[in-house]
Amino acid sequence: MLKKLLILLLVFLNIGCDQISKDVVRKNVTPNDYIQLIQDNLILTNVENTGAMLGFGRNLPPVLKIILLQALPVLVLLILLFRILQKSNLNKWLIIAFAFVIGGGIGNLIDRIAYGSVTDFFQIKLGFFKTGIFNMADVSVTTGVLLILFLSFRDKKLTL
Numbered sequence: 001m002l003k004k005l006l007i008l009l010l011v012f013l014n015i016g017c018d019q020i021s022k023d024v025v026r027k028n029v030t031p032n033d034y035i036q037l038i039q040d041n042l043i044l045t046n047v048e049n050t051g052a053m054l055g056f057g058r059n060l061p062p063v064l065k066i067i068l069l070q071a072l073p074v075l076v077l078l079i080l081l082f083r084i085l086q087k088s089n090l091n092k093w094l095i096i097a098f099a100f101v102i103g104g105g106i107g108n109l110i111d112r113i114a115y116g117s118v119t120d121f122f123q124i125k126l127g128f129f130k131t132g133i134f135n136m137a138d139v140s141v142t143t144g145v146l147l148i149l150f151l152s153f154r155d156k157k158l159t160l
Contacts, residue, residue, distance in 0.1 A: 003088075007085060011081065011106070015110070018137040019107060019110060019133060021121075022136075025046050029121065041124065043122070044122065044126065045123065047117045048118070048119060049117055052119075057069055069112055073109055073154070080101070084099070084102075091155070094151055099144070100144030101140070103137075104139070104141035104142075107136070107137035108137040118135065118137075120133040120134055121133065121135055121139070
């Protein structure tokens with residue numbers, strides 16, 4: 001029981017961090033502003049993304065957009081959450097990784113459903129390396145996926 005509560009707490013912490021940061025940006029950063037936080041290396045802005053990652057799907061017909069960017073992700077995230085809550089023998093790092101993916105995914109879904117778009121606000125530029133504009137939910141999902149990949153390469157027996 002305690003394990004399930006800790007998983008849910010981690011999921012909700014990811015959602016909360018994402019939603020609070022987006023709310024602060026929506027209220028305090030003018031859309032499309034370009035605020036240099038650390039010279040030209042870390043930029044704060046306020047951009048609404050009506051698609052998925054890097055704008056994928058922004059031009060889809062409305063019904064298809066609802067199916068691919070809302071309904072299908074809700075289903076996948078709920079199945080993942082159910083699976084990690086039911087398994088008793090999962091590696092703790094794998095549980096943490098999936099909690100980050102689920103929390104970040106739900107954070108972006110909340111935006112898509114409530115606002116019709118996702119608020120993105122950070123960009124990193126380091127020499128030739130430049131990210132797209134992202135948010136804390138994207139950081140959670142990316143962190144979780146990278147951890148899952150690392151664990152998968154390290155331990156070929158991992159299963160969900």
